Amino acid sequence: MCKTYCFILTSVILLQGKATGGPVRMGYEYMPEEDAWLRLHIEPAIWPDARLRCHLEGGALASPTTSAMTKALVAMLAANKMTMRHAYIGVHALLSKGEFMSMEGIPMGNLSARWREGEPNNMKNEEDCVVLDGAGEAIDVSCSTPRPYFCRKESTRMIVNKCGTTADGYKLEPRTGSCYKFHLVPRTWHRAAMACQAEGGHLAVINSNKEAQALKDIFGEHPITSIKGGNVLEANVGIWDWNEHGEWLTIFGQTLSEAGYEGWRHNEPNNVEKEFCGAIDRDGYLNNCPCDRFALFICEVTPK
Structure with missing residues (x-):
């Protein structure tokens, strides 16, 4: 796990001023496998506010679209000593109840992360958002509980x-x-x-x-x-x-x-x-x- 994260950090050092044309935006780290930048917001927010913040930063709530992305998200949780906590990802069922998909419109079944055993359970019929845990498993949760969250920005949006x-x-x-x-x-x-x-x-x-x-x-x-x-x-x-x-x-x-x-x-x-x-x-x-x-x-x- 540390290996993956260290590779990401090394890439940040190597690519500062090259891929970005200047200083890296605060908190974002480069992921070469995806040619994208990731940020873990440790300040909790409800899912709608997390989505808006990522959007305002020029990106989107990150989703585990590939195995490399899932590993990177899990590694960021570990690096911030949050392996026992959850963070919002860009997976939701806000458009159609029970139909979970990423911000890009990819169905949950086609994403890299898998549901934790017993999930999704839609407790009290109000769990339309999704978090990722330290093991890389997905859990459906209420969108109204403040939690940390992941943002993703494409390299083309990181030019200073x-x-x-x-x-x-x-x-x-x-x-x-x-x-x-x-x-x-x-x-x-x-x-x-x-x-x-x-x-x-x-x-x-x-x-x-x-x-x-x-x-x-x-x-x-x-x-x-x-x-x-x-x-x-x-x-x-x-x-x-x-x-x-x-x-x-x-x-x-x-x-x-x-x-x-x-x-x-x-x-x-x-x-x-x-x-x-x-x-x-x-x-x-x-x-x-x-x-x-x-x-x-x-x-x-x-x-x-």
């Missing part, structure tokens, strides 16, 4: 760009020295923050009038008529009240004055409808908004 991230869509802004990405898929404020972090960045934090103007210009590149879904007049950025409902800070804990920009829209913040998260409007002004409102958002990455 000039902004220092593997995520597409980031552009360098000379006025600020940061890279920004305008997300056209609306998400709630916290989901937006999750998306930015998965891409190696964070919700944009405005540190000057110059940066506010830069974000206003980025917003202006996307006219209202080109946007479908969500709030089209504002975009989520990196300020909120940290659930204190009164004091507005950046996601890094600075006051807006310390950060360098306090350009609120007239009569804002007013907290009319439990508006505890922050956004920027098309004129470059800040506004408070409900955290669960679906809106566009802007991510920021500092080039490395």
Whole structure:
């Protein structure tokens, strides 16, 4: 088992800067047999959130598609001293009850991993997701229990760009020295923050009038008529009240004055409808908004 894992780690060292064109994305390790990268998220998440996180990172929940993949997943559990624990894989029966398949649509019977004896048992008729144990066996479980999980990314998604991230869509802004990405898929404020972090960045934090103007210009590149879904007049950025409902800070804990920009829209913040998260409007002004409102958002990455 150690042999397989050591081979994977050796490949990471040899291929850094070659297969990726720069630093390896945090936590991912190269698997030469599959020409793919794997990551074991040890921070537990429910299956839907695990699926989303892998997707936001540019990959998918990993499935034991081959014997080499199964060995690699088991080896990662062992290397993290998790042989007695389980981790979510990309196998589920969410589309059709009892019909387990991988994220790629491969039926369970055609995958490398086999069911543990007595599984699947669909306890309480609510076990539609699957975990892999330290012996490489599959167990059906409830999707709503937080567990560690595996992500897989193809090599073509691991090229590090000039902004220092593997995520597409980031552009360098000379006025600020940061890279920004305008997300056209609306998400709630916290989901937006999750998306930015998965891409190696964070919700944009405005540190000057110059940066506010830069974000206003980025917003202006996307006219209202080109946007479908969500709030089209504002975009989520990196300020909120940290659930204190009164004091507005950046996601890094600075006051807006310390950060360098306090350009609120007239009569804002007013907290009319439990508006505890922050956004920027098309004129470059800040506004408070409900955290669960679906809106566009802007991510920021500092080039490395």
